[in-house]
Every structure is written in structure tokens, then in C-alpha cells.
Amino acid sequence: MRFPSTPCFDFSGTISDTGTDVTGWAIGDHVFGMLPINRLGAAADYVVVDTEHVCKIPEELDFEPMAGLPLAGMTALQALRDQGQLKRGQKLLVIGAAGGVGHYAVQIGRRMGASVTALCGPKNMTFCRELGADKVMDYTQENQALVRRDFDVILDCSGRLPFSRWQPLLVRDGCYVTLLPSLSLGLAALQRKLFSRQRIRFTLVRAHPGDLTWLANEAVAGHLKTMIDEVFPLENLSDALKKSLAGHARGKIILSIS
Numbered sequence: 624m625r626f627p628s629t630p631c632f633d634f635s636g637t638i639s640d641t642g643t644d645v646t647g648w649a650i651g652d653h654v655f656g657m658l659p660i661n662r663l664g665a666a667a668d669y670v671v672v673d674t675e676h677v678c679k680i681p682e683e684l685d686f687e688p689m690a691g692l693p694l695a696g697m698t699a700l701q702a703l704r705d706q707g708q709l710k711r712g713q714k715l716l717v718i719g720a721a722g723g724v725g726h727y728a729v730q731i732g733r734r735m736g737a738s739v740t741a742l743c744g745p746k747n748m749t750f751c752r753e754l755g756a757d758k759v760m761d762y763t764q765e766n767q768a769l770v771r772r773d774f775d776v777i778l779d780c781s782g783r784l785p786f787s788r789w790q791p792l793l794v795r796d797g798c799y800v801t802l803l804p805s806l807s808l809g810l811a812a813l814q815r816k817l818f819s820r821q822r823i824r825f826t827l828v829r830a831h832p833g834d835l836t837w838l839a840n841e842a843v844a845g846h847l848k849t850m851i852d853e854v855f856p857l858e859n860l861s862d863a864l865k866k867s868l869a870g871h872a873r874g875k876i877i878l879s880i881s
Contacts, residue, residue, distance in 0.1 A: 624663075628663060629663060629664040629665075629666055629667050630663050630664075630665075630666050630860075630864065631663065631664070631665035631666040631878070632657050632658045632660070632662075632663065632665050632693070632694050633655075633656075633657055633665055633690055633691060633692070633693045633694050633695075634655065634656060634657070634658070634665040634670055634672075634690060634693075635653075635654065635655035635656075635680060635686045635687075635689040635690040636653075636654065636655075636670075636686065636880075637651060637652070637653055637654075638650050638651060638652045638654060639669065645674060647674070648674060648677075652679060653679065653680040653686070654677045654678065654679055654680060655677070655678060655680050655686075655689040655690060655692065655693060655835070655839075656672060656676045656677035656678055656693055656830070656835060657676060657693035657694050657697065657828075657830045657835075658670065658672060658676065658830070659676065659830055660827065660828060660829070660830070666857065666860055666878055667857075667880075668857075668880055675830070675832055676830045676832070677832075677835075678832060678835035678836055678839055679839075680839070681839055681840075681842075681843045683843050684839070684842055684843065687849075687851065687854060687877050687879065688842070688848070688849035688851065688875075689839075689842075689849070690877055690878075691723070691849045691851065691874070691875030691876075691877055692727075692838055692839075692842065692847075692849050693830070693835060693838075694828060695723040695724045695727055695875065696727045696731075696834075696838045696847070696849075697828050697829070697830070697831065697834045697835070697838065698724045698727075698802065698826060698828040699724050699725075699727035699728040699731050699778075700727075700731055700834055700837070700838065701826055701828060701829065701831075701834065702724075702728065702778055702800045702802070702824075702826040703715070703728060703731055703732060703735060703776065703778060703800070704735070705826075706798070706800045706824035706825070706826050707776040707778065707798045707800045707824065708776075708798065709732065709735050709737055709775070709776050710735075710736070710737075710775075711735065711736030711737070712736060712737070712738075713737050713738070713775035713776060714737065714738050714740070714773060714774045714775050714776075715728075715732045715737040715738065715739050715740065715774065715775070715776045715777075715778065716740045716742060716769070716773075716774045716776070716777045716778070716789075716792065717729050717732065717739060717740070717741050717742065717756075717778050717780065718742045718762075718777065718778065718779045718780055718781050718789070719742070719743070719779070719780035719781035720741035720742055720743045720747070720751050720754075720756065720759075720780070721741075721743040721744070721747035721750055721751055721873050721874070722780055722781075722870075722872065722873075722874075723872065723874065723875050723876075724780045724802060725741075725743075725778075725780040725781075726750075726751075726754055726850055726873075726874050727847065727849075728778050728780065729741050729751060729754045729755060729756050730754055730755055730846065730847050730848065731841075731847070732778075733755045733756075733757075734841065734846050734847070737775075737776070738757050738758075739755070739756045739757050739758075740756065740757065740758040740759070740760060740769075740774070741754070741756035741758070741759045741760070742760050742762050742769075743759065743760075743761070743762065744761065744762060744763060744871075745761045745763060747873055748761060750850070750873055754848075754850075769792050770792070771791050771792065772791065772792065772793065772794050772795070772797075773792055773794070774792050774793055774794065774797060775793075775794055775797050775798070776797065776798050776799075776800065777789050777792060777793060777797070777798070777799045777800065778800045778801075779799065779800065779801045779802070779803075780802055782801060782802065782803035785807070786799060786801075786807075786808055786811050786823065790821070793821050795820050795821065796820040796821065796822075797821055797822075798821070798822045798823075798824055799821070799822070799823050799824070800823075800824045800825075800826055801823070801824075801825060801826070802825075802826055804825040808823060808825070811823055849874065849875055850873065850874030850875065851874055851875055851876075851877055852866075852872045852873045852874050852875060852876055853866065853872075853876055853877075854876075854877045854878075854879050855876065855877070855878055855879070856878070856879055856880075856881065857878050857879070857880045857881075860878060863876050863878055
């Protein structure tokens with residue numbers, strides 16, 4: 624990074640101006656979206672963004688939950704749909720199910736027709752049940768063994784434990800999807816490709832208008848909720864980032880710009 628730098632990707636707000644060649648958008652439209660992954664700068668009063676990276680906010684929805692939806696929501700959707708290729712009737716394990724990506728993955732997995740097991744801390748078990756998880760397990764309970772070769776797809780939103788911890792839980796042709804690629808995982812993925820039917824996949828979210836629209840429609844229908852841990856004013860951005868880095872947020876942390 625080159626400093627000074629303005630962090631964050633997600634945003635929601637009102638269009639204050641448009642480029643001369645822009646069609647289909649008007650000043651005053653309520654929109655949400657995500658800056659491209661090679662950019663930062665959403666934690667600001669104003670952002671400039673290409674039309675392909677925004678979507679209109681339906682009248683039924685508010686700015687704050689929509690500001691938390693794009694990056695984490697599209698990450699969960701693309702991880703399960705594109706990388707995991709999750710299908711109806713399959714079994715899904717979400718590791719770190721109470722976090723930003725995880726709490727969307729639990730809900731999206733259910734919408735895709737999977738049986739969802741949520742792995743989380745003891746304080747978040749009720750929270751994950753309310754998200755719709757079919758089964759909730761406490762990762763601090765060592766004697767609470769997960770069933771061997773039980774899951775078709777494992778989505779690891781935490782990355783705290785190595786793949787070897789989760790590999791025995793995959794069915795023979797199952798898929799492990801992680802948000803945190805590493806050299807060791809890359810080598811494991813190559814080994815799996817050569818000697819096993821199991822797959823390891825990495826997710827790097829792509830801003831996609833169709834996915835934004837899908838998420839908005841699911842939110843309107845009440846199938847996808849953004850659970851907000853805490854709302855910080857923009858001037859307390861450093862406090863919000865510290866809370867995020869601590870890794871214990873339940874759902875999303877939101878910055879409010881008055």
C-alpha cells in the first residue's frame with residue numbers, strides 16, 4: 624500500500640453526479656456496490672465508481688445493511704456456487720459461520736438447498752441457529768467430533784487451522800474452499816489434483832452486477848439478512864478497523880457517514 628490510503632471496498636449511498644456518457648442512472652438514485660478488488664477508498668464521503676460495480680437499492684431496504692452486503696455477500700455466493708459447486712441436497716460445513724462472509728454463507732447455503740452445519744464459538748451458537756443452520760457446533764469443544772467423510776463442501780472463512788484438520792471430513796469427491804490462499808495450500812491442491820478426487824479451491828471475489836442484483840433480490844424477499852455487529856461513525860474508522868482485525872465480529876461492522 625502507498626500511504627496515505629483510504630480503506631474499504633463496500634459502499635452504499637446516493638448518486639450525487641454522473642458522467643456525461645452514463646445512462647440508466649440518475650442523481651438521487653440509492654445504490655450499493657463494491658470497488659474493484661485492486662482499489663480501496665470506500666471509507667469516505669464520496670467515491671467515484673464505474674456503473675458495472677453498482678446496483679440500485681430496492682425501496683424496501685436501508686443503506687446500512689446494504690453497505691455490508693457486497694464484498695462478503697458476493698464472496699460467499701461465488702465461493703459456494705462457482706468454486707464449491709454446491710448442489711441441492713448436499714452437506715455444507717461453514718467454518719467461522721458467525722463472521723462477515725460466514726453468516727452470509729449459512730443463509731446462501733440454505734437457499735441453495737444444502738444441509739448446513741455451522742462451526743462457531745460458544746457465544747455465537749444461538750446466532751447461527753437464527754441464521755437457519757441445520758446444525759451448530761462449538762469449535763472449542765474438542766470432544767465434539769465432526770463426522771468423518773460427511774461433507775460435500777467445506778467453506779473455511781477462518782483459516783486458523785490447516786487443511787489437514789478438515790480433509791478427513793470431506794467425502795471422496797468433496798471440495799474444500801478457502802478465502803485465504805497460501806503456498807502450503809497451493810501444494811496441497813496440486814497433490815489432490817494428481818492423486819485424489821477431492822478438490823481445494825480459492826476464492827477471490829469479483830465485483831459482478833448480476834451477483835449484486837441476486838443478493839438484493841434475496842434481501843428483499845427476506846431470505847438474506849445482513850446482521851450488524853456495530854455501527855461506527857466515519858471519524859472512528861480506526862476503532863472499527865481494530866474491531867475487525869480482532870476477528871470476533873458477529874456479522875458486519877458498518878461505518879455511518881452523516
